[in-house]
Amino acid sequence: MDRFRGALGESPPLWWSILYFFSLLTGYYVLRPVRDAMAASSDALAVFPRAWVDWARAHGHDIGDFTLQVLFTGTFLVMLALQPLYGALVARWPRRVFLPTVYCIFIAALATFYVLFHREIPGRGVTFFVWSAVFNLFAVTVFWSFMADVFDDTHAKRFYGYIGAGGTVGAMLGPMITRVLAERVGIANLMLVSIGFLCICLLCIYKLRPWALRREQLRGETTGERAMGGSVWAGFRLVWGEPLLRALAMLGFFGVMVGTLLYNEQAAIVRHAFGADATRATAYFANIDLAINLFAITVQLFVTRHLLRAFGVGPALLIPGFAVLLGFCALAASPxxxxVAVVQVATRGCEFALGKPGRETIYTRVPREWRYKAKAFIDTFVYRTSDVSTAWMHKALAGFGSQIVFTVGIGASLVFMFSAWRVVKLQRTLGDAPSPGDTRR
Incomplete structure (x- = not known):
C-alpha cells in the first residue's frame, strides 16, 4: 500500500488513468451480464427480430439452435465494416477529436438501447450483443493506445499493474451493480448507469491530454493533437509486414479461440439450466464475472508489477498459456x-492480470501508428475473425461431445503458447523508448 501511495504521489496522471479504466470497465461490466444472458436465452424473439425467426421456421430450422453462431457472425461482419471507418477517423482527425467522438457514439447507442429494452422490442438481443462486443473491443483498445501515449516503457512496467487493478475493481463493481439492480429496476435502466460511467471516461481523457502531449514532445513524435494521416488500411499493412505485429496477431487469434470454446460450452450449460429466464441468467453471469475479477485483482496487486519489473513481459505472456493448457487438459478428462466455471475463472483471470498488461507494455516502445492503427486491427478484426470461425467450429464439434471440444482446445492452447514465445522473442528487438523521467507537471 505504501508503494501504491508513493506511485500516486509521483505520477498525477496515474490517478486519472486508474479512474478512467475503473469507469470504463464498470460501465462495460454492468452490461456484460445482460449480453451473456441474451446469448444464452432460449427465447428466440428476445434475441432475434420476428422476421428472422419466421424465415428460419419457414425453411425448417429453429434459429435458436444457432444463436451463438449468428451472434458471432453478425459481430464479425459489423467489425469488418467498422474497421475502415475507425481507420479513417484515426487518420483524419486529431486525438482530441476522435477519442471523445468514439465515446460519444457509444453513449448515444446506449440511450437507444434504453428505449429498445424498456419497450421490449423483438430482436433487441442480437443488436445489443453485437454492439456490446464492438464497444468492448474498440473502447478498451483506444484506452490502452492512449495509455501508451501517456506512459513510457519504464513507467508502464511500474504502473500498468495498478491501472489494471483499477479496471478490475470496476469489473467487479459492474456485476455487483447488475446483480443488485437487475431485478429491482429492470434491464433497461442499467443502460443509464453505464452512460454515467462513460461520461467520467470523457472527463479523464480531457485531464490526461497534457501528459500525452508532454511525452510526445520528449520523444520527438508528431503530436497527437494533429491528425495522424496515412491510409485507413494502414493497420492491415503494418500487421502483414512486421514480424512482431504478426506474432501479436497470432497470439490474439489463438487466445480468442480458446476463450470462445470455453464461452460456448458455458452458454450451453446456462441455456439448459435457466431456459428463457434472462434475469436469473444475468445474475449467474454476474457471479462468474465477480469471481474472475476477484482472482485477477489479487494477481494484479501482488504479482503483476513485480513480474514485469523483474523479468519483463516473458512470464506475463507465458503463464496464461500454461493456465489455458492445463485447464483444457483437465476439461478433456472430466468435462x-x-x-468449466473454475477453468473460466483461472484462464480469464490470468489474461486480465498478466497477459493484457504484458502485451500493452510492448506498445509503449513502438511508433504511434502501430499503437492506434495496427493495434486496433489486431484487437478488433483479428479478434472477431477468431471469434466467428471458432463459433462455427464449436458448432461442428459439439455433436461429438465436450471431450472432443476440449481435446481440440488442447491443440489450440499449444499454438497459443508458441505464439506467446514468438512475441517474447521478437519484442527483444525493440529499442527502449526514451524515458521522460519524472511525469509530474
Missing amino acids: FPML
Whole structure:
C-alpha cells in the first residue's frame, strides 16, 4: 500500500488513468451480464427480430439452435465494416477529436438501447450483443493506445499493474451493480448507469491530454493533437509486414479461440439450466464475472508489477498459456460444469492480470501508428475473425461431445503458447523508448 501511495504521489496522471479504466470497465461490466444472458436465452424473439425467426421456421430450422453462431457472425461482419471507418477517423482527425467522438457514439447507442429494452422490442438481443462486443473491443483498445501515449516503457512496467487493478475493481463493481439492480429496476435502466460511467471516461481523457502531449514532445513524435494521416488500411499493412505485429496477431487469434470454446460450452450449460429466464441468467453471469475479477485483482496487486519489473513481459505472456493448457487438459478428462466455471475463472483471470498488461507494455516502445492503427486491427478484426470461425467450429464439434471440444482446445492452447514465445522473442528487438523521467507537471 505504501508503494501504491508513493506511485500516486509521483505520477498525477496515474490517478486519472486508474479512474478512467475503473469507469470504463464498470460501465462495460454492468452490461456484460445482460449480453451473456441474451446469448444464452432460449427465447428466440428476445434475441432475434420476428422476421428472422419466421424465415428460419419457414425453411425448417429453429434459429435458436444457432444463436451463438449468428451472434458471432453478425459481430464479425459489423467489425469488418467498422474497421475502415475507425481507420479513417484515426487518420483524419486529431486525438482530441476522435477519442471523445468514439465515446460519444457509444453513449448515444446506449440511450437507444434504453428505449429498445424498456419497450421490449423483438430482436433487441442480437443488436445489443453485437454492439456490446464492438464497444468492448474498440473502447478498451483506444484506452490502452492512449495509455501508451501517456506512459513510457519504464513507467508502464511500474504502473500498468495498478491501472489494471483499477479496471478490475470496476469489473467487479459492474456485476455487483447488475446483480443488485437487475431485478429491482429492470434491464433497461442499467443502460443509464453505464452512460454515467462513460461520461467520467470523457472527463479523464480531457485531464490526461497534457501528459500525452508532454511525452510526445520528449520523444520527438508528431503530436497527437494533429491528425495522424496515412491510409485507413494502414493497420492491415503494418500487421502483414512486421514480424512482431504478426506474432501479436497470432497470439490474439489463438487466445480468442480458446476463450470462445470455453464461452460456448458455458452458454450451453446456462441455456439448459435457466431456459428463457434472462434475469436469473444475468445474475449467474454476474457471479462468474465477480469471481474472475476477484482472482485477477489479487494477481494484479501482488504479482503483476513485480513480474514485469523483474523479468519483463516473458512470464506475463507465458503463464496464461500454461493456465489455458492445463485447464483444457483437465476439461478433456472430466468435462463437468463446475470445472468449466473454475477453468473460466483461472484462464480469464490470468489474461486480465498478466497477459493484457504484458502485451500493452510492448506498445509503449513502438511508433504511434502501430499503437492506434495496427493495434486496433489486431484487437478488433483479428479478434472477431477468431471469434466467428471458432463459433462455427464449436458448432461442428459439439455433436461429438465436450471431450472432443476440449481435446481440440488442447491443440489450440499449444499454438497459443508458441505464439506467446514468438512475441517474447521478437519484442527483444525493440529499442527502449526514451524515458521522460519524472511525469509530474
